[in-house]
Amino acid sequence: MNKTAIAVYGREFNQSVIGYVLELFTYLRNKEVEVYIYHDFHAFLKNNYNLDFEFQKFKTHLDLPSNIAFMLSLGGDGTMLSAATVIKDSGIPIAGINFGRLGFLANISKTNIQEALDQIFANEYQIQKRALLQVETNDNTFEDGPTYALNDITVFRSDSSAMITVHAVLNNELLNSYWADGLIIATPTGSTAYSLSCGGPIIMPGSGNFVITPISPHNLNVRPIVVNEHMKLHLEIESRTEKYILSCDSKSYILSTKTSLIISKAPFETNLIRLANDQYFNILREKLLWGIDVRNY
Template identity: 65%
Template sequence: MKKRTIAIYGREFNPSVIPYVQQLFSYLKDKEVAIYIHADFYKFLQTKIKCADDLLLYYNYRDLPENTLFFLSLGGDGTMLSAVSQVRDSNIPIAGINFGRLGFLASIHKTEIATALDAIFDNNYKLQTRELLQVTGHDQHIFGEENFALNDITIFRHGSSPMITINVTLDGELLNSYWADGIIIATPTGSTAYSLSCGGPIIMPGSGNFVITPIAPHNLNVRPIIISADSRLELEIESREEQYIVSCDSKTETLSTNTKLKIERAPFNINLIRLETVSYFSTLREKLLWGLDVRNY
């Protein structure tokens, strides 16, 4: 019988989770699953656990076979964001085992690995389609092939410079000139991340919207605004330092204020695996502590 094939990606982790990682690989060995593992992560694992000899290495998304059932991310939400660059437009669904703290994206608890993977292999799960953002510069190719973001694209002032001015045009019409430390353009997935901490709203995945959230705006009347995901944004930045910083999830670049940006929906989506016992609202209640009142404890 042909082996089922999965891919595994991760980053360096705390020694406290080594038993769970060992449990994962023992489980997959018992299930006779063929494993493609990221080469850099494999080098790290060899220093922490006893690795099987039959693991297959991959270096980037081009190396993943078409018959990959799913992509398994080991770590926290930051690792899940990096995993998107490993999957790209392959349509391979992503599941995350949470070795981090919050776990909005990496939804499988480390103590429930076997139960969760049993359900996935038995097709007892749902796929959540998530939209991404894409950023391009008018005069340079920023972020190379990884110019897309699952959470957000953010513009920051550079260093200790005073606030910057960000002139934002939406579908050819001036939206606003933001005097602020920066702005966040977030997807529904990213609406519960940095944007939320800056006062942005929570947006349900699949709603067909993005949100623009200013960071410490000079004019307090400037509030976050929800826009259509079909919108095309063009940004021009003014700063005394003649530089600014743009981040694309966990990636950052420093650009000249001569560089104009275009931000729009990426040409592909990614699919997150969600178990039948997990829902978007249950995740919100758990992670944001909705409904809890310290007076009841």
């Protein structure tokens, strides 16, 4: 009988959480689970901790066998975002163990690892599909094809002196020429992240929308706008420095203003594992302190 196989993705962490990592790997070994671990994370563990666990290694989802049951992301929400880009369109479900702070995506507590994994291995969970964005360029800047983002795609000015102008054409119709520090295009997943801090609305996952949110616009009448997920958005950027920054979740690129962007919905979705107590509005109330008198918090 073949062993259950899972993938583990992680990034560097501080000494305070090594006990939880050891607890996880001990649990998996006792369950006789075959573990495939992301190669950079494997190198970090090998160089910094004396772990006597046997792991297979992988660099991309193409290195993983077809019987991978799910992926565990060890870290905060940023680690979850990176994990989603690693598995791409493989459909592998992701569960996040939160070693960070906020944990909208990675919402399994590090103090509740064994109980949560018992539920997952017993198939006592639901799959929540999350839309992604993809970005392409007019000059094929990305040699491997489109770049994807589960949270948001953002363009920023490349220095601290002058605003940029972002000419946004939505479905072949001019939306606006944004004179601002930047522009965020966020998924429902990303609507509770950077977009929210810039005044954007919260969009419930599965609603079929994205939100375009300006960053510190010169004209205060320019507000966030919710658009249909089937949109195609063309962006051209003007800047005094003739360059700008493109951010796709945790990845950033410095691009020439000669490079324009085409942003649309990705042709695949990310599958998030959600346990019985992982209710969307419960998470919002907890993380955003709804209903709590913050004066006494």
